[in-house]
Amino acid sequence: MGYAIEGSTGTWEVVVGLEVHAQVISRAKLFSGAATDFGAPPNSQVSFVDAAFPGMLPVINRECVAQAVRTGLGLNAHINFVSRFDRKNYFYADLPAGYQISQYQHPIVGEGKIEIELTDGSTREIGITRLHLEQDAGKSLHDQHPSKTYVDLNRSGVALMEIVSEPDIRSPEEAGAYVRKLRTILRYLGTCDGNMEEGSMRADVNVSVRRHGEPYRTRCEVKNVNSVRFVMQAIEAEAKRQVEVWESGGTVEQETRLFEKGTTRSMRSKEDAHDYRYFPDPDLLPLVLDEAWVAELKAKLPELPDAKKRRFMHDYGLAAYDAGVLVAEQATADYFERVAKGRDAKLAANWVMGDLFAALNRAGRTIVDSPVSAAALGGLLDLMADNTISGRIAKDVFEAMVQTGDDPVAIIEAKGLRQVTDTGAIDAAVASVLAANADKVAEYQAGREKLFGFFVGQVMKAMAGKGNPALVNDALKRKLSAA
Amino acid sequence: MSLEPATIRRIAALARLRVEDAELPVLAAELNGILGWIEQLNEVNVDGIEPLTGAAQMALKMREDVVTDGGYPDKVLANAPERAGDFYAVPKVVE
């Protein structure tokens, strides 16, 4: 059985659909030539169009359309060659025109699907209902003044893709996996940076609960949830609230709610915004896509995470879990491939997912600004393969690489870590260790064979860890049986 | 269809237009006069007719993704009835 909420009267299933607002990566806004950079001074990236000055008109940005098409293709979705822009009318301090230009009746992208992976290794398909292009609103700052709200319109008019899922999600975990997977796909496509802290991805979470086998009950929309963790927490909190309402004999009212401090609460400002009076925007004409243009965009799509994962499993013999971890970020996948190319791929995967990830974690860095380049890590693997260093020494060399960013060969030469394969030197070290531990030798020869490890350790210590392990083993075995 | 005072109040609220009680009867008479006259459209057979959104019969032109505008906060704020630094200011909004 999957996720369920245990109420006082029995078990409840959770039904979730997500509306994700993803900020489109583009230089200029959807309908104006103002810039989209994050963190600019207030109202500095605002054109008269974005501030809805009298007589201003929207002109659409081709790249924003291309980004929506790429995303639709990446979601295996139907591309609508004719779509249209509608006005969604409501008053709000940060909505300058009194309407948002959106696509209500005829979105640019229709049905698609996303495959999500769960921690138990299973996969599920979540349906995409639609993707449409729309304008972002400005930003209201409520905490700058005791009795005023300040309005910054820098974000006003930035292109958003609203990606609406089917109500196919049945647990917080699935919702989390969905958002993460969607973010991965968008990042691969380069259509949204997926940065939830900066607000470039926000989710409206539609939650309802029901008894198993029942039709859907009333849902509530939890607005503007801005992290994967909060999406999961909001679902749990809202589902529990609804179960309590139903079980205490009440009725869940369809409404808009906010997630705050672990619970959801009704949103006052949206109380009467329910009649949006959508109608086709008369300032714009139908958006008609050229088939050849769409085909060109399709041909230039990058390899997407699902395909890459399959290829990693097939070409590199990786396990599904490892392949999944490596493709979660395109930069990680690229890094891995650069390390693995022409080398032992499994070893490469272990180093990337083990030592490299741990080092990045400690340093608070990401793979894009990794102190160890893929070429350098590959070089380290080569030095192990040709017996220049042992696996043990490799760990130390890697640490030095993390600290200094230096090339492994340079580190090895500077620190004299090159592995000793000279059998004369090894024999000499073995001889002196055995001579110094005559008592242990006697015990060994009396049958305490596990002392062999002790001798190996002593020899390696004597050789400052640089003895070739296989040769040291051979020499020890020879000498101990001969003695 | 005839507009009741409650309906007028509702649409006035949607349109953010303050309407005084005293105005309602006159407004109702005028609006109902207009709507009654408009109702003659029901005589027209529109079966199978595609609605015409506008008079321009062409497809949408697209502009290139180039920053060509913005960067003039003072011009954007110059007409504001109330500003605080480079922000517009309004009475506090409670969400």
Added chain:
Amino acid sequence: MAGSSTAISLTDLTIAAARDGLRARHFTARELTEAHLAAIARLNPRLNAFITVTGDRALTQADAADTALSRGDFAPLTGIPLAIKDLFCTEGVRTTAGSHILSPFVPPYESTVSANLLRDGAIFVGKTNMDEFAMGSSNMTSAFGPVVNPWKRRQDADAVLVPGGSSGGSASAVSARLAMGATGTDTGGSIRQPAAFCGIVGMKPTYGRCSRWGVVAFASSLDHPGPFARTTEDCAILLGSMAGHDPKDSTSADLPVADYAAACGRGVKGMRIGVPREYRVDGMQGEIETLWQQGLAWLRDAGAEIVDISLPHTKYALPAYYIVAPAEASSNLARYDGVRFGLRENGTDLRDLYERTRAAGFGAEVRRRILIGTYVLSAGYYDAYYLRAQKVRALILRDFTDAFAQVDALVAPTAPSAAFAQGENMDDPVQMYLNDVFTGPADLAGVPAISVPAGLDANGLPLGLQVIGKPFDEATVFAVGAALERAAGFDALPQIRAGA
């Protein structure tokens, strides 16, 4: 040349004649501009045609024009004084849309159409009064007071007549010779009806021909900027400057602009002219029917073939218009909320601020249309009203398309009556709306149309005939309009005018 007698004659010149005079250095742009500014100073207190007069700016522009002229540097409108409807945003010059809510607004940008005129050397003497947000047919809804028509009834000279609307200030100013030409906008008839009422020429080009960028929006799918002048040729010269593709307006047409002035001389020989039988409506002034027949006779004499044509959905154009236009307006006017520009009335909270600002800032007609527009778009009513109106609109376009498969142009009256007096037609909004019965259909279909003064009624008031053409075939509309103008030989003058 200087002196008052010269100044009087200067204001009577056509644009075409003034242009020749300026180039030949018979007078200067400063003299021409000063003559018009003097006329404004004298007559605007009576006519209220201008909301804002920009005398200093005009003289600076005139001096620049004179410098250019002295270099032999001739643009199509160098030195020509024009008036701009206060719906066109003019950089650094207050733009009100005739509304209290925009009364403090100074745009930091210039509309494309006015910028095109400036590019071609025009001089702007001021911003003309208009019905609030272009909603009206009488100019009685302006927050800056009504505009007066310079014409007087012979029998009732005390009656103050309306200039028509919404571009009444522009029509009154051109008629009274306060400007040589003017811009207007036609959404339901707002150029052609005031042109007819004021005895001048007004041209509404095809939708998309003149950019709407920088023009305060009333109903986006219906707003057509266009020119006023005292002759078709002058209108053609102005439209030639105003028109053209504008990448800032997504509905602007990327099509070549013909030589409209040349088209005025083309004649109508061999043309097929349609007479839409549905334009023969109850309550139309008898003299208008007579004038219409006269106009057709003139065209027949000039070599055109007159063809009876049906536009079966004509009757439904106005009711459809009064759904589509208010619906778009209710959305377009949502931006007037007291936050970024214009009037603000303080309130207890933001919502109260919105409601008080908008109630105080908008006049009765604008409020009515916002309410109607909000209603027809609201949940449960969209299909019954808005969607149906758009289907009717499609039928109206089809009527025109069918008609233009048979004829080159249509000729009909511009308005069902001559100018009426202030206060008349005021008690019932629908009665006022019916003024646009002959002009509304061309706006819904987006086809070009011109109104030409063709005669006087028994009271000595001007009456206009309208020529409607195929989309983007303004040239034929000018050709037919000019043929009517030549045959009519209209030379009556308004009682209130410069030099009178």
